[in-house]
Amino acid sequence: MDYTSLVKDCLKKKPRAQKEMYEQFAPAMLGVCYRYTKSITDAEDVLQEGFIKIFLHLSEYRSTGELGAWIRRIMVTTALNYLKKNKRYRSELVFAEMPLHPVSDENPVIKLEAKQLSELIRQLPTGFQTIFNLHAIEGYTHAEIGEILGITDGTSKSQYARARYLLIEWIEKYSSCSNQEQYAGK
Amino acid sequence: MQESNFEKQAQQKMEELGINPSAGVWEKIAVAIQRKKRGRRALIWGSFVIILIVTAFISWFSNTGKETFLKTDAPAQENYTGKNNNNIKDKKNIDYKQGLSNNKKAVLKEGITTTAAIPVQSNKALHQQKTFKPNQYTKYPRIGADLTDDFHGEKNNTSKDKDSRKVKSKNIAYTNGPKTTVKITASQPAEFNDKNVIAEEDMEGEAPGNDSLLTLLIAPVEIADTTAERNNDLPVVAVDVVKSAPPDKPETKKVHRSKWEFGANFSLGMSATRNSYLGIDLFEENKAYDQLTSVGGNNGGSGSSTGYSPSAIRSRPGLMAGVFVQRAISPKMSILTGLSYKLYSTKMAVGNRIDSLGSLNSFRSYYRAGSKSNYINRFHFIAVPVSLEWSISNLQKRPIYLSAGLTLSKLINSSALQFNPSTGVYFQDNSLFNTTQVDLSIRFLFALNKRQPQSFLIGPDLSYSISRMATTALYSGRNYSYLGLHLKKSIVMSKH
Numbered sequence: 001m002d003y004t005s006l007v008k009d010c011l012k013k014k015p016r017a018q019k020e021m022y023e024q025f026a027p028a029m030l031g032v033c034y035r036y037t038k039s040i041t042d043a044e045d046v047l048q049e050g051f052i053k054i055f056l057h058l059s060e061y062r063s064t065g066e067l068g069a070w071i072r073r074i075m076v077t078t079a080l081n082y083l084k085k086n087k088r089y090r091s092e093l094v095f096a097e098m099p100l101h102p103v104s105d106e107n108p109v110i111k112l113e114a115k116q117l118s119e120l121i122r123q124l125p126t127g128f129q130t131i132f133n134l135h136a137i138e139g140y141t142h143a144e145i146g147e148i149l150g151i152t153d154g155t156s157k158s159q160y161a162r163a164r165y166l167l168i169e170w171i172e173k174y175s176s177c178s179n180q181e182q183y184a185g186k
Numbered sequence: 187m188q189e190s191n192f193e194k195q196a197q198q199k200m201e202e203l204g205i206n207p208s209a210g211v212w213e214k215i216a217v218a219i220q221r222k223k224r225g226r227r228a229l230i231w232g233s234f235v236i237i238l239i240v241t242a243f244i245s246w247f248s249n250t251g252k253e254t255f256l257k258t259d260a261p262a263q264e265n266y267t268g269k270n271n272n273n274i275k276d277k278k279n280i281d282y283k284q285g286l287s288n289n290k291k292a293v294l295k296e297g298i299t300t301t302a303a304i305p306v307q308s309n310k311a312l313h314q315q316k317t318f319k320p321n322q323y324t325k326y327p328r329i330g331a332d333l334t335d336d337f338h339g340e341k342n343n344t345s346k347d348k349d350s351r352k353v354k355s356k357n358i359a360y361t362n363g364p365k366t367t368v369k370i371t372a373s374q375p376a377e378f379n380d381k382n383v384i385a386e387e388d389m390e391g392e393a394p395g396n397d398s399l400l401t402l403l404i405a406p407v408e409i410a411d412t413t414a415e416r417n418n419d420l421p422v423v424a425v426d427v428v429k430s431a432p433p434d435k436p437e438t439k440k441v442h443r444s445k446w447e448f449g450a451n452f453s454l455g456m457s458a459t460r461n462s463y464l465g466i467d468l469f470e471e472n473k474a475y476d477q478l479t480s481v482g483g484n485n486g487g488s489g490s491s492t493g494y495s496p497s498a499i500r501s502r503p504g505l506m507a508g509v510f511v512q513r514a515i516s517p518k519m520s521i522l523t524g525l526s527y528k529l530y531s532t533k534m535a536v537g538n539r540i541d542s543l544g545s546l547n548s549f550r551s552y553y554r555a556g557s558k559s560n561y562i563n564r565f566h567f568i569a570v571p572v573s574l575e576w577s578i579s580n581l582q583k584r585p586i587y588l589s590a591g592l593t594l595s596k597l598i599n600s601s602a603l604q605f606n607p608s609t610g611v612y613f614q615d616n617s618l619f620n621t622t623q624v625d626l627s628i629r630f631l632f633a634l635n636k637r638q639p640q641s642f643l644i645g646p647d648l649s650y651s652i653s654r655m656a657t658t659a660l661y662s663g664r665n666y667s668y669l670g671l672h673l674k675k676s677i678v679m680s681k682h
Contacts (some may be wrong), residue, residue, distance in 0.1 A: 015216065019216070022215065026207050026212075027204035027206050027207070028203070028204050030205040031203035031205050034205055044207055044208060047211060048211050048215055048218075052215055052218050055215070059662070062659065062660075063658075064606070073495060107191040107192045108192065110192070110199060114202040117196065117199045136193045136196050136197070137197055168192070
């Protein structure tokens with residue numbers, strides 16, 4: 001989808017265009033923010049901060065890339081900054097060096113809906129949750145994750161392996177469990 | 187780590203995730219955007235207002251310290267002196283200024299006119315009182331040996347007609363010298379005359395120079411001719427000389443200051459190319475580009491992170507050096523132009539340098555995205571400034587100047603890197619820059635040497651380009667900005 005004219009109108013600070021851009025991308029971006037935080041309130045705070053940055057720095061958007069990808073990158077960065085600033089999450093973002101956890105070869109079929117999977121991801125400890133989101137969903141390498149979070153790529157690999165292991169275990173349990181309410185609303 | 191089916195499934199599932207935010211979120215975003223916009227405008231206008239207030243304050247402050255020459259206009263006083271000082275009953279003061287302004291002489295009756303030659307001495311007290319006594323053997327005052335030593339007598343063409351009490355005076359021309367106003371008053375004690383006859387003469391004009399003689403004309407003074415007068419009770423004519431003259435100035439060569447000046451200027455400071463004012467992030471720094479160096483495009487899912495992000499561009503030192511010519515267009519304002527060389531620089535983090543061009547052989551040199559080392563972007567300009575310079579201080583020994591104007595710059599060379607977000611590669615391509623730039627500049631300049639105010643001027647220097655660096659790519663939406671210390675040396679063309 002071509003957002004050129006929308007971007008131009010937003011650069012001219014037209015309120016209608018800004019709202020249209022927000023309505024176009026907000027649901028997907030709230031889903032991104034929701035994966036990184038522990039509550040919908042925190043996710044909306046991140047969404048609000050992220051869109052303010054987007055509108056203030058929209059002139060830096062290069063039309064060579066997708067607008068959605070650019071917005072997503074800003075949202076992920078905003079989420080990470082939010083985690084670092086927020087006391088609730090900051091303590092859990094300490095990544096202790098741990099022995100390398102063997103990466104599971106399992107590739108189970110995920111039969112869950114998107115919302116259910118995101119709930120499971122949110123159940124992970126904050127550190128696991130962040131690294132899983134950055135590597136598995138956003139596609140960062142462990143070296144890049146190490147630079148972003150200030151950890152070694154070995155720590156990132158190990159943390160990710162443990163997160164993956166836990167998540168697969170929960171998915172299998174959830175899938176086999178007939179009562180889905182066991183995992184809801186945590 | 188090789189992507190597995192599990193990760194791909196997870197990505198696809200998360201792409202499907204959409205959550206509608208609550209209504210209040212957009213309202214908060216809209217308010218925050220408006221506030222930031224107003225805040226930026228307020229900051230810009232606020233800066234201008236502060237600059238105006240500071241300028242007005244400096245101008246007001248310097249005007250209150252104006253130096254003036256004090257005039258010694260001590261009014262002349264009539265003093266009766268003579269042998270019988272104790273008999274002085276009246277002492278009359280006359281406002282000679284009034285008399286002078288009206289250009290009237292006091293009532294004159296038959297009397298005596300005489301001349302008095304008074305030496306004009308430089309740096310002498312302004313108020314001199316000279317007295318001379320008429321010759322007791324004659325009715326008429328005469329100047330000669332009767333005078334005090336300060337007087338140099340000259341023979342006057344007095345009429346020796348005994349019946350006539352008039353003595354014609356002789357007026358001797360002055361020689362050239364500092365302008366001097368000399369007021370001569372002559373009076374006589376009241377007891378010798380029913381009427382106080384005051385004579386005054388205002389001599390104004392080119393007075394003689396040092397130690398030359400000033401000949402003055404004293405109007406006729408009535409002197410009663412009584413026997414008592416002959417017995418040393420003659421009236422004494424007091425001559426008060428009030429000389430008001432400008433204080434002596436050391437003789438200096440009069441130099442006529444030419445309207446033209448030329449010289450050289452130099453500036454050293456910090457340059458920036460960020461999308462903000464003055465190269466300073468006024469609000470939250472854009473951390474997106476600082477943190478993310480994402481890998482793009484291979485995760486399979488549509489809409490996942492594609493493209494790379496460039497690293498932040500940071501300020502670095504800049505300089506300017508040039509020559510100028512300046513012409514005064516009014517006593518306090520001059521216009522200036524010249525030719526300058528400007529060097530701006532910034533730095534950014536880059537990854538490994540790629541020596542093998544491969545498929546990217548259209549670029550001269552390039553670097554991978556990353557933070558392995560710092561790369562310095564340099565921008566070389568030739569500039570033609572045009573500015574107005576105001577003298578906002580009246581103190582001759584502490585001149586303060588405000589300079590404001592436009593500079594037309596041409597980018598002649600640059601080593602700056604561009605960025606390709608698709609491939610995550612930094613490369614050089616100067617064709618993407620707008621080579622012609624228009625800058626706004628403002629400076630405050632103060633004299634470095636109080637004794638030689640025209641020697642060196644120094645002060646803060648602010649410059650901001652009102653034209654964009656580029657219309658596309660990495661530098662679109664960015665402006666050059668510079669803040670530094672400016673040094674200016676003028677050579678004034680003078681003629682004598």
